[in-house]
Each structure stands twice: as C-alpha cells, then as structure tokens.
Amino acid sequence: xxxxxxxxxxxxxxxxxxxxxxxxxxxxxxxxxxxxxxxxxxxxxxxxxxxxxxxxxxxxxxxxxxxxxxxxxxxxxxxxxxxxxxxxxxxxxxxxxxxxxxxxxxxxxxxxxxxxxxxxxxxxxxxxxxxxxxxxxxxxxxxxxxxxxxxxxxxxxxxxxxxxxxxxxxxxxxxxxxxxxxxxxxxxxxxxxxxxxxxxxxxxxxxxxxxxxxxxxxxxxxxxxxxxxxxxxxxxxxxxxxxxxxxxxxxxxxxxxxxxxxxxxxxxxxxxxxxxxxxxxxxxxxxxxxxxxxxxxxxxxxxxxxxxxxxxxxxxxxxxxxxxxxxxxxxxxxxxxxxxxxxxxxxxxxxxxxxxxxxxxxxxxxxxxxxxxxxxxxxxxxxxxxxxxxxxxxxxxxxxxxxxxxxxxxxxxxxxxxxxxxxxxxxxxxxxxxxxxxxxxxxxxxxxxxxxxxxxxxxxxxxxxxxxxxxxxxxxxxxxxxxxxxxxxxxxxxxxxxxxxxxxxxxxxxxxxxxxxxxxxxxxxxxxxxxxxxxxxxxx
Amino acid sequence: xxxxxxxxxxxxxxxxxxxxxxxxxxxxxxxxxxxxxxxxxxxxxxxxxxxxxxxxxxxxxxxxxxxxxxxxxxxxxxxxxxxxxxxxxxxxxxxxxxxxxxxxxxxxxxxxxxxxxxxxxxxxxxxxxxxxxxxxxxxxxxxxxxxxxxxxxxxxxxxxxxxxxxxxxxxxxxx
Numbered sequence: 001x002x003x004x005x006x007x008x009x010x011x012x013x014x015x016x017x018x019x020x021x022x023x024x025x026x027x028x029x030x031x032x033x034x035x036x037x038x039x040x041x042x043x044x045x046x047x048x049x050x051x052x053x054x055x056x057x058x059x060x061x062x063x064x065x066x067x068x069x070x071x072x073x074x075x076x077x078x079x080x081x082x083x084x085x086x087x088x089x090x091x092x093x094x095x096x097x098x099x100x101x102x103x104x105x106x107x108x109x110x111x112x113x114x115x116x117x118x119x120x121x122x123x124x125x126x127x128x129x130x131x132x133x134x135x136x137x138x139x140x141x142x143x144x145x146x147x148x149x150x151x152x153x154x155x156x157x158x159x160x161x162x163x164x165x166x167x168x169x170x171x172x173x174x175x176x177x178x179x180x181x182x183x184x185x186x187x188x189x190x191x192x193x194x195x196x197x198x199x200x201x202x203x204x205x206x207x208x209x210x211x212x213x214x215x216x217x218x219x220x221x222x223x224x225x226x227x228x229x230x231x232x233x234x235x236x237x238x239x240x241x242x243x244x245x246x247x248x249x250x251x252x253x254x255x256x257x258x259x260x261x262x263x264x265x266x267x268x269x270x271x272x273x274x275x276x277x278x279x280x281x282x283x284x285x286x287x288x289x290x291x292x293x294x295x296x297x298x299x300x301x302x303x304x305x306x307x308x309x310x311x312x313x314x315x316x317x318x319x320x321x322x323x324x325x326x327x328x329x330x331x332x333x334x335x336x337x338x339x340x341x342x343x344x345x346x347x348x349x350x351x352x353x354x355x356x357x358x359x360x361x362x363x364x365x366x367x368x369x370x371x372x373x374x375x376x377x378x379x380x381x382x383x384x385x386x387x388x389x390x391x392x393x394x395x396x397x398x399x400x401x402x403x404x405x406x407x408x409x410x411x412x413x414x415x416x417x418x419x420x421x422x423x424x425x426x427x428x429x430x431x432x433x434x435x436x437x438x439x440x441x442x443x444x445x446x447x448x449x450x451x452x453x454x455x456x457x458x459x460x461x462x463x464x465x466x467x468x469x470x471x472x473x474x475x476x477x478x479x480x481x482x483x484x485x486x487x488x489x490x491x492x493x494x495x496x497x498x499x500x501x502x503x504x505x506x507x508x509x510x511x512x513x514x515x516x517x518x519x520x521x522x523x524x525x526x527x528x529x530x531x532x533x534x535x536x537x538x539x540x
Numbered sequence: 541x542x543x544x545x546x547x548x549x550x551x552x553x554x555x556x557x558x559x560x561x562x563x564x565x566x567x568x569x570x571x572x573x574x575x576x577x578x579x580x581x582x583x584x585x586x587x588x589x590x591x592x593x594x595x596x597x598x599x600x601x602x603x604x605x606x607x608x609x610x611x612x613x614x615x616x617x618x619x620x621x622x623x624x625x626x627x628x629x630x631x632x633x634x635x636x637x638x639x640x641x642x643x644x645x646x647x648x649x650x651x652x653x654x655x656x657x658x659x660x661x662x663x664x665x666x667x668x669x670x671x672x673x674x675x676x677x678x679x680x681x682x683x684x685x686x687x688x689x690x691x692x693x694x695x696x697x698x699x700x701x702x703x704x705x706x707x708x709x710x711x712x713x714x715x
Contacts, residue, residue, distance in 0.1 A: 006698035041561070049554040061543060068548030072555055120612040130563035137562045138555070166554060173558065178566065185570045186579075192590060195574040195583040200611050203585075204705070206593045208659065209611040210585055215570040232613035235656030237590035243698050301629065304653040305615045308604070308662040311699035333656045335617035342619075434619040456617030537621060 007293060007313025010247060014317070017251050018258055025255065026262020026274075032175045033148045033168060034267070042170050049166060056161035059488025062149055063481055065165035066142055070109050070477065073135060077105040080131040081123075089125035091199040096122060099465035106469045108132055110476035111139035111358060113220070113227030113328055113451040114468060116459045120209035120231055125197060132227060133216045137181070140223030140256075141172035143360030146480050147260065150364045151267050153487030154388040157495045162487055176256070177223060184218035184252060191248065192241035193217055213238050221252035224358035226328030226451040234318065234331040235307050246314050246331060253321045253329070257281075257356035260363045268388055272506035277366055280514050281324075281356040288348050288355070289320040295341030295538075305333030316341070323348035326358030328451025335429065335438065335454035342454065343534025346441050349448045350522045350530075352407060358449065364483050366514075370505070371400040371486075373517040377503060386502060389495045399486035406478035408525045410471045411447035415440050415529070421463060429456025433540070437533035442468060447475035589706040591659035598678035600711065601663070601671050602639075603704040604650050605632060608658020616654045629653065640670050662701035665694060679711060689714060 001009070038046070038053055046053045057065065080087075081096035081104060096104065100117050107114045108131070117123065123132070145168035152162050189195050195214040200207040213229045217239050220226060226233075234240040234249055258278065265274025293316035296302055306315045315332035322329050323345040334345050348355065354366040371387055375397050378385030385392040392400075418424050418439050428435040434454075441454040446468040453459075459468060496502075504510065574583035581587075592603035593610070607616040618625035632652040637644040648666040668690045676683040693707035694700060 001698060001700075003699075010698060045554060045557045045561075048557040049550045051550050051554075061547070064543045064547040065551065068544055068546075069551035069555065072548050072552040076552075076555060076559075118612050118614075129567045130559055133567060134555075134559050134563040138558055166550065170554070170558075173562065178562070182566065182570065186573055189570075189574050189579050189583055192582050194585045195571055196585065197571065198584070201585045201588065203588060203591055204593050204595055204708070207611050208585075208591050208593070209613070212567055212571060214574065214583070215567040230613050232608075232615065232657035232659070235615070236613050237657060237659055237661060238585060241590045243696065300620045301649065301653050303649045303655075304618065304620075304629075305656050306653075307656050307660050308650055308664065308701050309660075309696065309699060314698065331656065333615045333617050336615065336619060338620060429617050430619040430622045432621060434621050454617070455615075456619075537619075540621060 003297065003311060003313055006311065007317070010313060010317060011289070013247060014250060014254070018254060021255060022259055022262055025259040027266055029176060029259065029263040030266035032171050039174060042174055045170050046166065051166050053164060053167045056164055058160050059149070059162050059484045059491075062162050062165045063484040066146065066480055066484070067477065069165075069169070070142065073109040073138065074105045077108060077131050077135060078102060080127055081105065084124055084127050087124065087126035089197060091124055093122055093124050096127070099462050100460065103465040103469045106472050107451065108135035108225070108227060109139055110449050110472040111143055111223070111225060111326065111361070112446060112449040112472045112476070113225045114446055114453070114472060115227055115451070116465060118231045119211070119229060125212055128211065128216060128229060133219065136216065136219040136223050136225045136227070137173055137177050138169065140177060140219075140225065140359040141169050143358055144172040144176070145169050145360065146483055147360035147363040150367055150483050150487045151264055153490035154390060155267055156491045157493065159491050160488065162484070162491060177219065181219045181222055184222060184248075185214045187248065188214045188218055188245060191245045193245060194238040210238060217249070218252060220329055221249045221327065222256065224253060224257065224325045224327040226322065228329065234329045235333070240331055242309055243314060246310050246318065249329070250318055250321045253325050253327050254356065256359045257325050257362040260360070261356070264363060270506070273388065276506050276511050277370070278356075280511050280518070281354070281366065283515060284351065284355040284518065285320060285324050288324060288344055289317060291344040292316045292320050292341045295338045295344065299338040299341065301336070305336030307331065319345050320348065322452055323450060324355045326353040326361055326449045326451075328445060330452050333455060334441070334452060335456045339433070339534050339537030339540065342437060343530065343538060345452070346437065346444055346534060347522065347530070349444045349450050350526045351518055352404065352522065353448045353450065354518065361449070365479070368400045368403045368483060368486070369517055369521070370514055371396060372404060372521070373510070373513045374503070374505070375400070376517060377513055383501060386496050387505060389498070390490045390493050391496055395489045396486055399482045399489070403479040403482035403486070404521065406482070407447045407475050410474045411443045412529070414447070414467050414471045415443035418443065418463070418467065423461065423463065427458040427461065427464065429458070433533055433537040437537065440529055440533050443471055446471035449476050589703055589709070590661060592661040592705045593659070595708055598674055600708045601668065601675060601704050604660050604663060605652065605654045606658035607654040613657045613659055615656045615658055640674055642670060646670065661703050661705045663704055665700055665702055668694075668702040668707070675711070679715060681711070681714060685714065
C-alpha cells in the first residue's frame with residue numbers, strides 16, 4: 001500500500017470509529033451530569049468525603065473544591081514519590097529527587113504529564129499505580145467537571161448554583177473514565193500491550209524494562225494525559241506494539257474531547273451548537289495534519305525518531321492528535337521532526353489546546369474562545385454581544401480574556417528567561433534555531449498542559465524543574481478559576497430572548513469567526529517567537 | 541481561606557478513596573484479567589518479538605540503529621539541522637555499505653536513522669534484502685532459504701515491515 005493510501009485509510013478508519021461512538025458517548029456523558037441517582041460506589045465515596053451529594057455549590061465553592069482537591073493531589077503525589085523506597089515494586093530505584101518529585105507532582109495533577117524523569121530508572125510500579133495512574137484519572141475528571149460547570153452557566157438562569165464539584169468529579173471517574181479504561185486496557189492487552197509486575201524481561205540476552213503498562217496506557221490516552229509508562233512513551237513497542245494499537249490509542253485520545261461537543265449540544269438543547277464547534281475543531285485539526293504529514297514525508301531524515309511500524313502517516317496522525325488535544329503522549333520524537341512539521345506540532349499547542357483539546361479543557365477553552373469571537377463580532381457591529389442566550393458584558397469578557405491570556409503570559413515569560421540564562425545552552429540537544437524551538441516547545445507544552453517535548457532538551461536543572469512546574473500550575477489553574485467565575489456570572493443572568501439582531505451561532509459565519517479568532521489570537525501572540533525558531537528553520 | 545481548607549479536607553478524603561479504587565483495585569483487576577492464559581504471554585512479553593536488540597555476528601540481521609541505553613528506551617532527538625548528527629548518519633551509511641558490500645546509494649533510510657524507542661523490531665524489506673547475501677554467507681544457509689525466512693517475518697497492513705527479532709530467532713532454529 002502506498003504511504004498516501006495507507007494514511008488516508010487510517011484517517012478514514014479513525015473518523016468512522018469516532019462517528020460510531022459520537023452520539024452514544026456524547027449522550028451518555030450528558031446523562032451522567034444530569035442524572036439524579038447515585039451509584040452505590042459513589043455513595044461510599046461521598047460518605048468517606050463527608051459531603052452531601054445533593055447540595056449544590058456557588059462558583060466560588062466549586063472553584064475551592066477544584067483547587068483544594070488539586071492541592072492535596074500535589075502534596076500526596078509528592079510524598080508518595082519521596083517515599084518510594086518504602087513502597088513495594090520499587091526495584092531499588094530509590095526516592096525520587098526533590099526537584100523532580102515537585103515537577104512531576106504538579107505535572108500529573110495539572111493533566112500535563114510532562115516528564116523530567118526516565119521512568120525505567122526512576123519510577124517503580126507502586127508509584128506508577130497509586131500515584132500517577134490515580135492522577136491520570138482524576139485530573140481528567142477535574143477538566144470534565146469544569147467544562148460541565150461552564151455549560152451549566154449557559155443553561156441555567158438567575159441562580160448562583162453551578163452543581164456539586166465532588167459529584168461531577170466522582171461521576172466522571174465512575175461512569176465515564178473507569179468503565180472505558182477497563183475495557184480499553186483488556187483490548188490493548190489482547191493486541192499485545194504488556195501488563196507485568198516484573199521490572200524487566202530478557203530479550204536475546206539483554207534486559208528490557210517492563211511494567212504494568214496497559215492499565216496506565218489506556219487512561220494516559222483516554223484522559224488526554226500523556227505521561228509514558230516507559231521513556232519512549234507510545235513509541236515503545238510495549239506501550240504501542242502495532243499499527244492497530246496505534247489507531248486504538250489515537251482513537252482513545254480523541255474520543256472524549258470530540259464526543260463532548262455532542263454532550264454540549266444536548267445540554268444546551270440545540271445539537272447544532274455542538275456540531276459547529278466540532279466542525280471548527282475538525283477543520284483546524286485536519287489542516288494541521290496535512291501540514292505535519294506533508295512536511296515529514298518530505299524531510300531529509302524522515303525516519304529519524306520514528307518507528308517503522310507506524311510509518312510517516314501513522315506518526316503524523318498521532319502527533320497531530322496528541323498536540324491538538326492536551327495529551328502529549330508521543331509515538332515519534334517531535335524533536336527530530338522537520339522545521340515545518342515540528343513547528344506545526346508546536347503551533348497546535350499554541351492554539352490553546354482546543355482542536356479538539358483535552359478532556360473537558362478542550363470544550364471550555366473553545367467556549368471561552370467563542371465568547372471572544374462574539375465579543376469581536378459585537379465590536380464590529382456595535383452591539384452588546386450574546387452567546388447562547390446570555391449577554392457578554394464586562395465581567396464575562398474579562399473572565400474570558402484572563403482565561404485566554406494566562407497561557408501566553410506564563411509561556412513567554414518562562415521561555416524568555418530560559419532563553420537568556422547562560423546555563424540553558426548546555427541543556428540543549430540541537431544547535432541554532434532548533435535549540436530555540438526546544439525551549440519554546442518546553443514552555444508551550446508546560447503552559448498548555450500538553451506534556452510532549454522536543455525531548456532532547458535536558459530539563460533536570462532546578463531552574464527548569466521549578467519554572468516549568470510553575471508554568472504547568474498557572475497554565476492549568478488560572479484559566480480554571482476564570483472559567484468558573486465566568487460560569488458563575490453567566491448562570492446569574494436572565495435568558496436573553498432571541499431577536500432579529502441575534503447573531504446565530506450555528507452557521508458558517510460563526511464557524512468562520514471562531515476559526516479566525518483561534519488562529520488570530522495565536523498568530524498575534526506567537527509569530528515573533530515562531531519566526532526565530534521553527535519558521536526560520538523551515539526556511540533554511 | 542477557611543472554605544479552601546474545608547474543601548481540601550474533603551478533597552483529601554475523596555482522593556484517598558479514589559486512590560484505593562483507581563490506584564489499587566483498578567490496576568490489580570486489569571493485571572488479574574491479564575493472567576487469563578490467552579492474554580498472559582502478551583502481558584509478560586514472554587519470548588517477545590515486539591522489541592529488537594542487536595545480536596553478535598554476521599549471521600544475524602541487524603536492526604535499526606539505537607540511541608537507547610537499556611534498560612531505558614529512547615531516541616536521539618537529533619534534528620535535521622544538526623550537522624554533528626548528519627556526520628554520524630553519514631558514517632553509519634558508509635559502515636552499512638561496507639558491511640553489505642553495496643554502494644552507499646543503496647543503503648535505505650531506516651538503516652541509518654535511530655528509531656524513537658531505540659527498540660524498533662522492524663526494518664524495511666529493502667534493508668532486509670540488502671542483508672540477505674551476507675547472512676546467507678555467514679550462516680551457511682542457501683540464499684533462497686534466507687529469503688524464505690525473511691518473507692515469513694514480513695507483515696503489516698498499512699506499512700510492510702520485516703521483524704528482525706522473529707527473523708533472527710528463525711535463523712537460530714534453521715541452523
């Protein structure tokens with residue numbers, strides 16, 4: 001099969017599989033967050049947490065819930081890593097060093113899964129299971145909860161209640177992530193992914209590290225987390241053994257962010273509102289795939305850093321999926337990509353992770369961008385903008401702007417300082433423009449909670465561990481607070497009736513406005529930086 | 541602040557409950573299912589052909605170059621514009637051409653570039669064909685027989701590849 005045909009066939013299979021589950025999964029998720037009844041296991045968890053699942057919270061309490069839960073998550077994950085030598089299955093790998101444990105704790109709680117460690121020599125199986133796997137689930141569920149809270153802001157009127165964070169969190173786990181992950185793990189094992197409690201396996205006289213891969217692999221993709229169980233991540237044959245697991249893993253990465261547009265349409269009572277978001281996501285995602293694929297197919301060393309079983313299309317589709325969502329798992333090394341191809345994966349993150357974005361984060365990010373788009377449209381015609389029956393006044397637009405600008409702010413400050421630090425030169429793996437791209441990519445990945453890397457860069461110094469840690473923290477939680485504040489002020493409003501002057505948000509005009517806003521915001525913010533890195537390299 | 545502490549306290553309790561569910565029960569259940577005889581060999585990577593490590597001697601097929609330091613996996617992360625690495629690739633090309641006794645122009649890409657994992661079990665059919673004469677000579681097997689073994693180790697739906705690990709084990713038993 002020619003590479004072109006093979007690639008198109010893989011995209012076709014992927015799109016077909018996503019279309020099949022789009023409605024049932026999207027509708028299921030809508031029911032999960034509106035159902036009245038609690039499952040038995042959920043009641044047990046609420047009892048342990050001593051919370052009343054039938055009470056609802058104001059936006060501020062909801063936000064304190066997110067922050068408090070994430071705060072204890074970071075502390076607990078830090079402690080677990082620092083106490084690794086007391087745990088079973090540590091294989092003498094010792095306690096994780098302070099800076100690394102700090103960075104990793106934030107990384108996994110913030111759904112980034114940036115990895116400054118080499119798993120095979122640093123993390124034992126116990127830390128991977130009770131620490132990292134748990135955050136793979138719950139950080140995704142947090143993103144989902146925040147997205148649902150924002151949608152409730154649109155759906156509800158004249159109320160100060162946004163739902164109950166603990167209920168949204170727990171249901172996201174018990175009714176969505178856990179069932180899919182369990183089934184997915186078994187499918188992956190059947191297709192050859194490993195699941196071993198041993199430290200390694202002998203292969204023709206040499207020891208290759210092994211781990212309980214499948215259980216973590218599946219939620220790594222499904223929760224758009226991306227932290228590899230093994231160093232080579234989804235390029236490792238134990239994590240991603242063949243062409244079919246590759247497609248399954250790409251499917252898992254995309255399935256929830258894509259289906260959430262259906263959930264959104266269901267919840268706001270107009271499915272077209274969801275389809276238009278999906279359309280915008282799909283157009284940008286497909287365009288970026290074209291760029292990455294074409295660039296890699298025409299590279300000087302196209303197979304460097306790629307696995308032969310995936311070939312160039314199988315690598316490009318994965319790269320587009322992992323950077324277009326906030327996943328950050330990789331099945332090929334983006335650092336070895338061409339200037340244009342690697343630049344496209346970077347740009348995918350710089351769009352703010354909304355094409356289709358991470359679990360929950362993608363939906364709330366694109367809704368925030370829709371508010372910006374409607375605000376811009378309102379400025380053009382001189383009307384107070386509205387979206388989904390809510391007026392977008394000063395409070396709403398301010399919250400949206402804070403949410404959008406947090407990422408570029410921490411990214412450019414961090415990357416800017418790193419670029420002028422004398423110690424940075426020694427941390428780079430490649431010279432010239434590509435070296436700058438390694439820095440930019442690292443801060444873009446951290447600030448967008450993606451987690452992939454131009455992985456040649458050495459990020460174990462105190463500067464990188466702490467600055468990237470803070471970028472992940474602010475890049476995650478400033479937008480979340482802003483989004484919840486936005487949800488609170490939307491929910492407090494009355495519904496604005498639709499009039500002849502209302503701009504419909506289901507048609508091509510809105511889709512164009514939204515696409516334009518996504519591209520323009522990224523372009524205005526990042527073109528100078530991109531020009532010095534990937535663009536310059538592509539023109540060499 | 542009070543509210544933050546109150547929520548954190550609830551959060552800690554819920555996180556611990558979820559840790560039991562997701563960090564202990566879930567992975568151990570998946571592990572338990574993986575003990576089912578049909579799945580067990582996959583799960584433990586028994587006699588795995590998923591990864592390749594180089595084998596000593598001219599009588600074996602050579603896998604792709606590796607930048608990994610076992611037991612850890614990994615690649616070179618070298619970019620196209622890295623001139624030092626361009627030299628490394630050129631040296632590899634010369635070495636492969638010499639080893640197989642062919643002009644450098646016949647050496648395929650996968651023979652000179654490091655994979656992402658450093659454990660890539662596959663080579664291209666072109667690279668396998670290039671190695672057949674040397675392997676036949678060194679192992680004393682007829683060229684036709686070696687070609688048959690290569691064909692038996694060739695597969696792939698979207699990309700056709702040759703599994704070096706399976707191929708070298710087949711050579712072991714053919715001797």
